[in-house]
Amino acid sequence: MNYSEKVMDHFVNPRNVGEILDADGIGEVGNPKCGDIMKIYLKIDKNIITDVKFKTFGCGAAVATSSMATELIKNKSIEEALKITNRAVLEALDGLPPVKVHCSVLAEQAIKAAIWDYYTRKNINPEIIMGKFDNTSCSCEDNNNSCSCESNLI
Numbered sequence: 001m002n003y004s005e006k007v008m009d010h011f012v013n014p015r016n017v018g019e020i021l022d023a024d025g026i027g028e029v030g031n032p033k034c035g036d037i038m039k040i041y042l043k044i045d046k047n048i049i050t051d052v053k054f055k056t057f058g059c060g061a062a063v064a065t066s067s068m069a070t071e072l073i074k075n076k077s078i079e080e081a082l083k084i085t086n087r088a089v090l091e092a093l094d095g096l097p098p099v100k101v102h103c104s105v106l107a108e109q110a111i112k113a114a115i116w117d118y119y120t121r122k123n124i125n126p127e128i129i130m131g132k133f134d135n136t137s138c139s140c141e142d143n144n145n146s147c148s149c150e151s152n153l154i
Helices: 006-013 060-073 079-081 085-091 098-121 126-130
Strands: 027-030 036-045 048-057 138-141 146-149
Touching: 006 060, 027 126, 036 060, 036 098, 048 060, 048 079, 048 126, 060 079, 060 085, 060 098, 079 085, 085 098
Parallel strands: none
Antiparallel strands: 027 036, 036 048, 138 146
């Protein structure tokens, strides 16, 4: 499989790895059956994501998309972070092989799940701001080890 230099750089030298113990929002997405699970931790001050960390269990593309996603939202407003799509992650990494595109969708979903959790912790109904969100739509084909995920912010 051919990966771009940016994908390889974010896999070999991932940014923002770890966890934030006093996180304001935590989002975990993925499908253990597929093997890709992403967890993103947010620290938010006055609507700005001041710190972001991730822990990912999965392939190199999953690590790279997690790393890039955290870079794209760090020091951004919540509103800006909510606009990050899997396509933005793909473009920032100079693309992924078609069978790995689901990793970029997981990265988008992890950001949104963490922001959903942040709003919930603040006793704000996230559905009013974000719409309906369901992060459970990753499916796997056991016979060919491929996964597909869809963005579920409605």
